[in-house]
Amino acid sequence: MYAKGQAVIALMEELAPKSYAVAEDKIGLQIGTLQKEIRKVLVALDVTDEVVEEAIREDANLIIAHHAVIFRPLPHIQTDTPAGRLYEKLIKHDIAVYISHTNLDVADGGINDMMAEAIGLTVTEPLDEVHTDKLKKLVVFVPKEAAERVREAMFSAGAGGIGNYSHCSFNIDGTGTFLPGEGTDPYIGSKGRLEEVSEVRIETILPQSVERKVVQAMLKAHPYEEVAYDLYSLDLKTRTFGLGRAGRLPKPVTLQELCEKVKEAFEVPMLRVVGDPDKVIRKAAVLGGSGARYVRHAQFAGADVLVTGDIDYHTAHDALAAGMAIIDPGHNVEKIMKQGVASYLERKLAERKWATAVAASQINTEPFRFV
Template sequence: MKKVNGHEIISLFEQWSPKRYAEDWDPVGLHIGQLNRTVQKVLVTLDVNEAVVDEAIEQGANLIIAHHPPIFQPLKHIWTDTPQGRLIEKCIKNDLSVYAAHTNLDVAPGGVNDLLAHKLQLRQLEVMEPTVSDPLYKLAVFCPADYADDLREALGNAGAGALGDYAGCSFSSTGIGRFTPITGADPFIGKVGKSESVPEERIEVILPGPIRNKVLQAMLAAHPYEEPAYDFFVLDQRTEQLGLGRVGVLEEPMSLKEFGSYVKSVLDVPAIRLVGDPDKQVRKVAVLGGSGSKYIRAAKRKGADVFVSGDIDFHSAQDAELMDLGIIDPGHHVEKVMIEGVAKRMQKECTDKGFDVTFIQSAIDTEPFTFLQ
């Protein structure tokens, strides 16, 4: 097993949940410490409070991955006799770094909202509120015909040519490439000062923007020429849209009241708030981790019968009632599903990479509310 530092772990994490998925107001990324040190244990938590920091120290963790950023507003000073200053001081003194993945983890496939939707056993999932889509690119590269198959394979291995359920998609046309190596060249074909004509193929592949550099490097490494001729074109087509929230259907309809009890049980919360006719039949469900008041209309536009989200305010609840959209509010803290989800996924990915690191699920309950019966 290979010892790793924080950069290697976070680089792997950001292949799944890149920071560019986050909302522009969201301070995701490294909050405290550094990523240059060797990391042997990572604590995954929803929130970072002093009890969680103490837990990380006791467990011997070198890095915390949290969902909620511990420093949300820019700091003008750090006073270590305040709760936040004391937390930062304790992290620094114990060489404990803190990294936050917030709305980018909400958007990421397999992230918070998918975890919640799977907990509720929703089917036929789609994005509720699209926020991210990337342009597609086309790479056109010219290659000697005898080497075209090897180049196509290298491009496919780098992720180019993946369209829907198909991999290795490409188009080729043939022609004649002409060139004259000049002094200083080290030509793969031909001699300096002599014009050459070579049967070549023009290979075209489609690729998403985020892997453009990876595909380019793969092409340059596999191409036999020292100066390959190629073009990148930006296409009007875009990748699959990603975004906040998920919408899906229940296997069988149930009443709003029955569904509320189901949510309470499955998401392991002590209470829920319900808006709407308890006897209303619900089948299509929208779910959004965190605060959902701003997304009531998005849920309704998607045809949801009920919207599951936290922090629903009074007036938003009234609006939902007027538009006949049921509301189940299990609280903000249901995002705790990310603790197990992130820890298990990252443990598997790091193990597959041969990384010598252990992911620990925080056992600290950071729910600030106490519910009286």
């Protein structure tokens, strides 16, 4: 059985929640509908005419891309323009387009983590905070014999974490009362009779980002027909998510040696470098896409070099004067997300035994050629 579009995107948003995106980023469904079965997903960096032709050949009816296919408001769609022809082709072939941009940059396991892992960074931290997950407290009342099952369901869905501790909860024994009315099918007791049941009040905390998942898991594991539970917002914060990553290299290397590593890791034939090739690099920062605005963030994080794209002339001079090295392998290194996201979706769909296939686009959308 094929997964519906909404189900595929629910998996995608488990990896990269939309709430992680920076303000006014162009993310989400941009073309088509998710109210259909998805035969195949094509994961792409950009949505170009060549990528759409690839989707048609592959019989893919959903493209998940990093860069928006509609970036500015459209005054019209004229099908005799390049953009208009692209939209027309997508619609005619019933191919939906969903965009995961800065939320995928920010997410755990997203583009910046993929880049950091590719060059061997460890113990990474964000360069620029974008989103802080708030905490909530969930309180639920459960018959004693089902308490362990309900707790485990909530923990497995992401509740109960405090720092490096997991499975955290507080439990109080008490007595629950209820009177089943007409049309009920009570797990315990009989219609029209007041019941008193030994119950456990379970309290646990959860990040707001997994609230829906935890509540659904709790309701599924709970034996009662109608579940009594409360959710409280807390004036506490948990993990912070952000753009870029800074981390330590396994061992010190020269800037020249790191350049060779970057070329190999991101499959680029050449790159631009700011700094002394013999400079010793112990800590590095990475940021997918255009990172000129984040040179100072990298310096503040203690990085010796920033690996990012689209560095301009004046930013390069400023970095050089400040003693900060830069490696610019281009914006297109974000292509690392194609295989990373495809592998993630393939695994998640297989776990649910859906027949929807996933492929990473093989089209090179690098607009520059080196001559």
